[in-house]
Amino acid sequence: MKQSRRGQVDPFIVMDVMEAARKAEAAGRHIIHMEVGQPSTPAPAGARRALALALEQPLGYTVALGLPALRQGIAQLYRRWYGVDLDPARVVVTPGSSGAFILAFSALFDAGDRVALGEPGYPSYRQILRAMSLEPVGIPTRPEDRYQPRPQDLPQAQGLILASPGNPSGTVLRRDELAALTARAAELGMAVISDEIYHGLDYGAGFHSALEVTDDVFVINSFSKYFSMTGWRVGWMVVPEHMIRTVERIAQNMFICPPHASQVAALAALDCIDEADQNLAVYAENRRLMLERLPQIGFDRIAPPEGAFYIYADVSALTTDSLGFAAEILDKAGVAVTPGLDFDPHRGAQTLRFSYAGSTADIAEGLERLARFMAAR
Amino acid sequence: MKQSRRGQVDPFIVMDVMEAARKAEAAGRHIIHMEVGQPSTPAPAGARRALALALEQPLGYTVALGLPALRQGIAQLYRRWYGVDLDPARVVVTPGSSGAFILAFSALFDAGDRVALGEPGYPSYRQILRAMSLEPVGIPTRPEDRYQPRPQDLPQAQGLILASPGNPSGTVLRRDELAALTARAAELGMAVISDEIYHGLDYGAGFHSALEVTDDVFVINSFSKYFSMTGWRVGWMVVPEHMIRTVERIAQNMFICPPHASQVAALAALDCIDEADQNLAVYAENRRLMLERLPQIGFDRIAPPEGAFYIYADVSALTTDSLGFAAEILDKAGVAVTPGLDFDPHRGAQTLRFSYAGSTADIAEGLERLARFMAAR
Ligand SMILES: Cc1ncc(COP(=O)(O)O)c(C=O)c1O
Numbered sequence A, B: 001m002k003q004s005r006r007g008q009v010d011p012f013i014v015m016d017v018m019e020a021a022r023k024a025e026a027a028g029r030h031i032i033h034m035e036v037g038q039p040s041t042p043a044p045a046g047a048r049r050a051l052a053l054a055l056e057q058p059l060g061y062t063v064a065l066g067l068p069a070l071r072q073g074i075a076q077l078y079r080r081w082y083g084v085d086l087d088p089a090r091v092v093v094t095p096g097s098s099g100a101f102i103l104a105f106s107a108l109f110d111a112g113d114r115v116a117l118g119e120p121g122y123p124s125y126r127q128i129l130r131a132m133s134l135e136p137v138g139i140p141t142r143p144e145d146r147y148q149p150r151p152q153d154l155p156q157a158q159g160l161i162l163a164s165p166g167n168p169s170g171t172v173l174r175r176d177e178l179a180a181l182t183a184r185a186a187e188l189g190m191a192v193i194s195d196e197i198y199h200g201l202d203y204g205a206g207f208h209s210a211l212e213v214t215d216d217v218f219v220i221n222s223f224s225k226y227f228s229m230t231g232w233r234v235g236w237m238v239v240p241e242h243m244i245r246t247v248e249r250i251a252q253n254m255f256i257c258p259p260h261a262s263q264v265a266a267l268a269a270l271d272c273i274d275e276a277d278q279n280l281a282v283y284a285e286n287r288r289l290m291l292e293r294l295p296q297i298g299f300d301r302i303a304p305p306e307g308a309f310y311i312y313a314d315v316s317a318l319t320t321d322s323l324g325f326a327a328e329i330l331d332k333a334g335v336a337v338t339p340g341l342d343f344d345p346h347r348g349a350q351t352l353r354f355s356y357a358g359s360t361a362d363i364a365e366g367l368e369r370l371a372r373f374m375a376a377r
């Protein structure tokens, strides 16, 4: 049995770090986790309560686009967050935002099409594209542009993925930047997919949806991060009206439906803004600590972390081998961090990503360890 | 924004029936549902209890291949059901068997590859293939072969999907048939994917896994049917050893992981065989009623329904328009049935699928209504 070419996607480098961390823990060491990209908190209590109450129901397949009440609730978020009036019919509930990417790519692109994306960026964009016989086209971004692409950087391609806040950078596209990028993409005939899955996690700068500037866009979001529901696999996508039927048919066939129990929990999570904001307050304090200490410790070339829970540091003054450097930090400091290579195949050998999604006590301890490690270096 | 060619998948015809049934119900009519392909029972009580107890845990992302204990438990099923020793490392937990098809197709086939499949068959095979730029190649099957392909029917293609029990036919491939088909496929250089999601739902004839005859196969199964967990979106796939790493990487990127809460429930479901077998006893009684009454009523050209919960009837003596016939049955008899066109684009205008997944009272009432309808025709 032969393997396909499209199936030869790259491994996650962070997995090696996580495996090394797991081994160290199994050997009795205490490790601080600054590598993981997810909250350590459970789904909101109200969400879990709602599911517990629903467990007597059959929870069979739902309609492919998701529970109508959930689509309605998500549409209302757009009014609350951005002042945008959104027809719930345009909201597609998906198995995580990951599932949304699969749907969007199927609906928009044919084999061989080129899809542009900023470097650094979330590694799975590239790999999902490859697995679907599409060609990722990296756009190198610059620290002085906060690691976001500029309109003049867009190549000839059929598609463009934007991410704000970005992973790993945490940087946010302003409203005028979203407008300029989507306008330029339209000129070039590119379909735009806007990944907004870290919305809600901002620290005063605010955030804008691509939907504020155009309806001709696929906007992707998720209950994973702000609502602390990674493992539940429920996200959503807002599509232009003329794409609803196409996306529905693809979803019916590829997924049947998003997990029903998770949809019940997600619907209730929409009413748990207080708990989500409590988690946000923890990240805000973690971020404050990080921004105070990291530069003192020697990690002073960092992207302005306006959203999400990541800090992306240029460590080119310290190493040209981020993989080895991350291994050294794990070994000597007992702190797991992510080498930049996952996010940027070209310049990631000189960058690291620090996650501050953990507890404040862990972040403080991690920073202490990093300080001692760097002082001894 | 342009739509892709690959995204132009066919609509489900059964959706029109379901929508018409919903409208009739909204207008106050009582409808018997013989169109739906899922149990009306909830997940096993033990599964729901286990999840209720786990709800205090974070339930974050799991590893991509699924909870190790669940993979282990599934491997043990193969010993229990088929006497096959299976390394749990070869078991991949997936977001429904639907997710397993996406993984298998990505790992095995490149854009333009041809994948053969029996007609009639589960409609989403075709549509998922198309959405991934693959070419479905229908193999017309014959009633006298129980609607299953024969080795001499296999065309030149890169892949072959087998289904036993099949949907809509309910017919089962015997061990020697599986051996002959997989051997012929190997000769032709075809990768074989064996859909076994109705295993467990058999009525005395027994069922065999393709794993009994070869390791060079992707075997797909699910908690949806026998374990009555359709909406939970948890299935699995057994892959050849040399494909594990490839499938793992694709799964990491495309899905991150199957829903964590559903995995917890599924793990506990493996210990709820008694409850699953109680559901099976209901289907067995429903099937007995169907087999007794349908031929008397006038539906006498039916495939031997050895497994699953479907009966596939050749109604060519009654109509050449199964869609109109199904609409007439809904309208006049108040029974929703599925026109065959979803399963067989060529001959499905002369077939119907009856599902007996409902309660025995509903099935008995449905049969009464069908009898009155046919007598008055
Ligand atoms: C930028 C970005 N997009 C998408 C995802 C996928 O998230 P999910 O599928 O849990 O919604 C992630 C996960 O870390 C991410 O960082």
Ligand SMILES: Cc1ncc(COP(=O)(O)O)c(C=O)c1O
Pocket (backbone or CB within 6 Å): A255, A256, B037, B095, B096, B097, B098, B099, B122, B163, B166, B167, B195, B197, B221, B222, B223, B224, B230, B233, B234, B235
């Ligand atoms: C033959 C067959 N395969 C696969 C599936 C997909 O099931 P699931 O994704 O719920 O495991 C179905 C659903 O009806 C089916 O009938």
